[in-house]
């Protein structure tokens with residue numbers, strides 16, 4: 001049994017209009033997605049802005065009401081409130097947000113911010129609480145004098161590390177990290193990601209790592225799902241996604257990773273243009289008549305792509321021949 005099993009999850013937001021504010025339509029933000037997160041792994045959920053990643057993350061934490069499907073945590077469906085309570089779910093599952101400035105209360109000192117989940121769930125003595133907060137600061141590489149400061153007195157990278165310290169305070173089993181490093185400079189990104197990995201090793205945490213950037217996800221995730229217009233278009237291991245991508249949307253995301261090697265830039269630009277041309281000419285092949293992604297089809301035990309079966313198998317075959 002996987003730690004988390006997301007089965008045909010749907011979250012449709014109602015659109016209201018008119019004098020009576022009636023529901024006249026809906027936005028299928030998440031439109032039937034299925035994937036599993038194993039204990040101790042970092043699972044990547046990747047897609048452009050508006051593809052439904054954050055809505056998925058919020059549903060897993062229990063912050064979003066789901067329209068259909070289920071989210072099993074240790075085999076229990078946590079879309080039902082009674083199960084969340086029974087499982088102590090709010091203790092076991094925490095979230096890290098992109099915008100550390102707005103997610104940390106500006107009027108509270110760091111000591112109180114990090115201690116907040118401890119006060120909610122652990123009820124330690126004052127001395128033990130302080131020791132634990134100091135320990136957490138140490139783990140994320142911040143000095144003890146941080147205790148008495150406020151969020152605005154830290155850099156973006158340091159604030160994000162404070163967010164990580166708060167999220168791991170209660171030894172959670174799963175952390176939903178929603179674009180945790182997108183607002184940071186490249187060098188600081190690497191620092192925060194390394195802390196997240198270190199903490200994962202120490203505490204045995206699983207991450208659902210949400211990002212628009214396949215470049216960042218490569219360093220973090222063993223398994224990756226690519227999300228587009230509320231659906232999953234490709235699922236695979238890191239090797240499947242980076243070395244044998246099949247869906248044109250995945251190829252476009254890969255081509256959008258900036259090339260850091262100056263000598264490779266011309267080749268990178270040429271391959272990016274080639275992908276865009278395929279997209280322009282063949283995009284009908286990749287989506288159904290309503291412009292939606294097809295159901296996923298397995299082309300190997302680890303790799304699935306959202307295409308009609310014959311096309312999926314044909315593309316997988318071509319990919320194998322190119323590699324050989």
Ligand SMILES: Nc1ncnc2c1ncn2[C@@H]1O[C@H](COP(=O)(O)OP(=O)(O)OP(=O)(O)O)[C@@H](O)[C@H]1O
Nearest residue numbers: 013027029047048049050051052053054055056212
């Ligand atoms: N509360 C809401 N009411 C109505 N529509 C919403 C709501 N929240 C999100 N949406 C819509 O649902 C879709 C998915 O949004 P979501 O925030 O999950 O995407 P995302 O992939 O996380 O994008 P971003 O990275 O920009 O946050 C978008 O079309 C968005 O406009």
